[in-house]
Amino acid sequence: MPLLPPKLKHMESPKKKIVACVGMSGLAGPPRLAPTTDPKTVIVVGAGMSGLVAALELERAGHHVQIVEARRRIGGRVHTQRARDGAPMAEAGAGRIPRSHRWTWDYIGQMGLATRPLYPAGLKNVALIDGKRWIIDSKTDLAATVDLPPEEKAMGYAGLIKTHVLDNVEKLLAAKVIDTPAWPPSALAHLDRLCIVDHLAAQGLSPAAIKLLTLGAFPTAISPLMLSRVLATYDRESLSVIEGGNDRLPAAIAAHLRGPILLNSPVRAVVQFADRIEIAVEGARPKAVLTADALICTIPFSVLGRVQFEPALNPAKQQILAEIRYTKATKVAFKMSARFWESEQLSGFAQLDTGAEIWSPRWSAGDGSGVLQFYQQGERAAELDAMDEPARAQWAMGHIEKAFPGAGRHVQESRSYSWQHDPWAGGAYGIPQPGDLFRWQGNIASPEGRIYFAGEHTSEYSAWIEGAVRSGHRAATELHEATFESHR
Structure with a gap:
């Protein structure tokens, strides 16, 4: 999903405030079925x-x-990987739960499970763009990180996101069809004709701008309409995981x-x-x-x-x-002896321009240990799949090192998972x-x-x-x- 810096949370449009991707409908939880008189x-x-x-x-x-x-x-595909001592290490599959996904939260509550935020508070994320490392905070304008044409540079990253991503989310929310039989809306069928990359190119965006808008483990084959559907019910600032593993x-x-x-x-x-x-x-x-x-x-x-x-x-x-x-995805998780990145006020999360992300599941550990997980989507996941386990770990750690230099010195063990190699997925x-x-x-x-x-x-x-x-x-x-x- 697009990397949305904190400053975009309160970006104003002429019509209304856009809170990045928090439009929700169907607020009620799952209804109970009436008792049957004809058990099957x-x-x-x-x-x-x-x-x-x-x-x-x-x-x-x-x-x-x-x-x-x-x-x-x-x-x-909810599959928690565990370290040799049995402690949760990382999520091979579903790894984040937006607060706006109310039915999931209803079942979490029914089961009496505790949760915690996915992102640690007060720490900054990293972006790797064209091989260069950028630390993201409220002052960072990613439009300055690549060579954009003058008109795109003038818009800034916030303007690019608003014009080419969030405005479509607004149109979808205005249609009021999410979680109704009227989905998908025929009035927005033109947003379902091309994949997001081709759509952005057709809008005249440069390859460099398209790269910015599709950072991370981004499903580039998705259409603008389906992307808007995802973002309309995705509150990036309120993501959680279940304590002890999803x-x-x-x-x-x-x-x-x-x-x-x-x-x-x-x-x-x-x-x-x-x-x-x-x-x-x-x-x-x-x-x-x-x-x-x-x-x-x-x-x-x-x-x-x-x-x-x-x-x-x-x-x-x-x-x-x-x-x-089905989207290709392979993950490689490393148990680290120390969360050394926190000394630089970093969260352990990063988005790359190669269809990949780095996560820090950061399961509670009183000894200061941590986890860094490399998450690769798309055709490059097939490259990882062709490697044996040691080569896969070496390849993934090589990319992690670019975001968090010195990471390799802290590795205690690793686990990988390919959803393409899972015969039942x-x-x-x-x-x-x-x-x-x-x-x-x-x-x-x-x-x-x-x-x-x-x-x-x-x-x-x-x-x-x-x-x-x-x-x-x-x-x-x-x-x-x-x-x-x-x-x-």
């Missing part, structure tokens, strides 16, 4: 956040649920479930009959067939094509499976690319008989825990309200 047996495929939320809400309503998960763990949220929800969770049990086939669903499961035990009244499928569309459906999924959904692209997240919002409208999450679909890829909140949570709740609601005959 349900199989949920996937023990990530969407599947766990769906199972929780269905059980609360009185249905009988079992979860089938391909991995040997729960959580899906994986405590899926673990807590799983602990509240009555039904079984079958791990290491990939689903190979789904057969739908007039009165039931049957799934073929493989795992540590011999191949098994499970039967239920209905099924909620949370498998990422990047890997769903491996599952055989009978009858086949409808042509519209098959087309989406063929077209959807096939990438980090499935975010719509230009034109997808309108091509896929009404089909990506539509039920097919007794099969319901959830997962962040089926939500307006693509790539976030919020998307998984909302989609799981939606699928549970659709199933709960269905009128098909229950299998006895």
